[in-house]
Amino acid sequence: MRERNKTISTQQKALEINLDEGKYGTFVEIGAGQEVARQFFSAGAAAGTVAKTMSAYDMQISDVIYGKTGAYVSKERLEQMLSREFELLNDRLAETRPKNTQFFSYAATVTAKSFQQKSECHGWVGIQVQLYPEAPPSEIVLHVRMLDEDNHSQSEALGILGVNLLYGAFYYKDKPKWIIESLLDNIASKRLEIDLIHFSGPYFSEINNRLMNLHLVRSWCCRAVMFDTDGSSIVPGSALRKKDVMVMRGSYKPPTKVHLDMSNCGVEQFKNIGGLTGRGVLTVAEITMSELASDDEQDDASFLARVDLLVKLGYTVLISDYLRFFRLRSWIRNYTDNRIGIVISAHDFKPIFDEAFYDGLEGGILAAMGKLFSDDTHVYVYPAKINGELVSLDNVKVPEKVRHLLNHLVVNKSLIAIENYKEENLHILARELVKKLPHGRGDWEQCLPEGVAEEIIDKRLFGYRD
Template sequence: MSLEILDTRRKALTLNLDEQVYGTFAEIGAGQEVARNFFTAGAASGTVAKTMSAYDMTFSNEIYGIEESGRYVSRSRLLKMLDYEYQLLEERLNSEKYKNRTFFAFANTVTTINYNKTNDPHGWLGIKFQLEPKGEENLIIFHVRLLDTDVSLQQNVLGVLGVNLVYAAFYLNHNPRQMVESLTDNLSKGSVEIDLIRVSGKVFEGLDDISVNLFLIQKGFSPAAFFEPDGIARQAKDHMYKKHIMILRTRFKQKNLPDLGLFEHAVQQYKEKKAIENDALITVVELTLNNLMSRAQEEDNDFLNNIAGRTREILAMGYPVIITNFNRHHKLAKYLSMAKPLSVGITTSINNLKYIFHSENYTSGYTDELLAYISDLFSRNVKLLAYPYQDPKTKEIITSKTMPVSDEAKHLYDFLIQNGYIIDVEDVSFPE
């Protein structure tokens, strides 16, 4: 049975009428849309201790400090805002009047679409909160990409997201999956993408970044989630920005862990052919779920736990992992293009190439679909590195150059081989 989704005004009013919840709203970059929702809902004095918006950079720096990176729409800036505002609440509201209050500090730092529509609208939102008077701090932060092409629509989205976050923090924290799902309540599909979320504090004890970010992929809020070897969720764009990238594609359904020795062999070949220095190359293992997340229904925790377990196994090998729902190479390449990589190498198998370049694997319109696929993939400075295959019966070694392809695809395939878009991984040994 699905739960009732409260509209934005009702959520804000519920919080305003809660005699315990009390806090601060600090918003930079897109108006004070979250605070506005609480004021227009009525009874805002019950919840709002202070609202502010330090738009001018000099004012902002005086309050929250200078960002050495120069990036003010960042996780670092958000955390400084939350820490400052929460500490101020505890320092100033410590009299008898507030002894039964549970404090929170909400903050966001956002850039909306510019006049010429040439930027990437995105932002960070977060809340630091306690669940009992003088209780321990808990934290929820997340990053969003704003997909509407109108400033007023993006501002409205931010206002709704903020109300959803505050409501979820206080009333849905006992159910992390429901808490995450509720963040887009009352928003139309395609208006926002939530591509990273992090939680901490006693109320979220035992919930790690891998588990909570899997909820985002399951609900379609994000196509991918990126994790460092320590299991911490990061933005893939920041980690890979203007680097050479080498990706090992693996599937969740495959029985064995990936052969990282063979992958490192391919990495070394790629570095030598392109004369890449070690610190300029990022190696990543992709765990593609290939649309399996539709199986992970509300009650299917085992499936999500299995995915999280496989992710931890790969992370323990020392590699960053990106979990995706991409079934084809060109979708992965499109996602990686946001990081403006210098080049991308994707390892693949001969069997995968055979599937792409054999028309019988498609129902109709093969040539049109193949052209679109190839154009979308190789226009993004991508190379496919193909592992050779040994026929178990004949012991014949099949490479990209000897692999049979459909007649319709042969000229295009030969062009890709001759111009180095598809490269064999060389000097691979096979058992006698």
């Protein structure tokens, strides 16, 4: 296994593949030119690698070649392209190419910047590849957001990404995290985001795709990833588009009755403010990367356990590296123009009004509050028992010089007190409860929603022992 070379250029990667006579494939790119193929041609010796390039740009031609689809920029269309091209290549050349050949198909279907394009620029990119000669194909699929402001720059970034993906698949195949970490090699920050990755096929059969998507955030390929109520990775834009969204932040180690009551009460009051779309409220449980700071097997197991328990309770799960709430709100606003609600506990209220929390931000706390509470965003404050005292929005303590700011937000209903909460649950603290798990069964079980304690006991989660 080679070491990961972090300094190798895009041209060097393309040339290394071109000079390996065993690697041979097709490039089909729709929506942003043929930038990946161009990288291999310009590197030299491409005749050893490139069997065919194509851009079935016309929708009717695309349908004739690959079949009908519900959307042209979709995972479904990408899968059709990859499978059809790999099948053709294998059928036509398997008998005539050398036995050491590893066939591949690269495909991309994107909506890039144009004079008519007003919505988000994004796309699907992927490869089917034999990772040893005569092997059945394995697959890597990505969803990409393109953040450059012009078509040429977006195409250029996609070209580099395609080379990185193909190089990573061939040379880092036994280190899937290296594949992820190399995807944005030679691409300046903030040009691309990769917010979903999926490995499949026989060579990648043992890969846990949820952990790979978590690694997208850890390796700065994106700022957040999402999992649906089945626990599967999803594209955030698809999940949030045109939805009213209620987000609850927590550690969820484990999720307790307080978490459930917080979201239920928050959603109920959120619905009562009016102006919702009728599409329903998407309830999201968010975990920040500060809760998953290190990168070892114990943290990975804890992460998977939290996701499993939260989706069991019906939540969509968001993992983000946004420490400040206003940045989380801005990220959600990328995908929906509808109302946003954030529910927090009085336990977590203090940093929001701590001026030191916004050190380094131009405009400080005033700028942060302006960004947090703009565009139909409301924050719901759930009470807590702190040192034996019931603390709610009505009596929460903040520094005197920002008291007027708190009052302003309350009067204007930007900050809203949670009502009809279950006071009998306020003694429950997840961080205290988890300390009891290594000692076996006990009264902690009564602090958890139905089914959660059984799951912890059966799977021995969070350090539980009999």
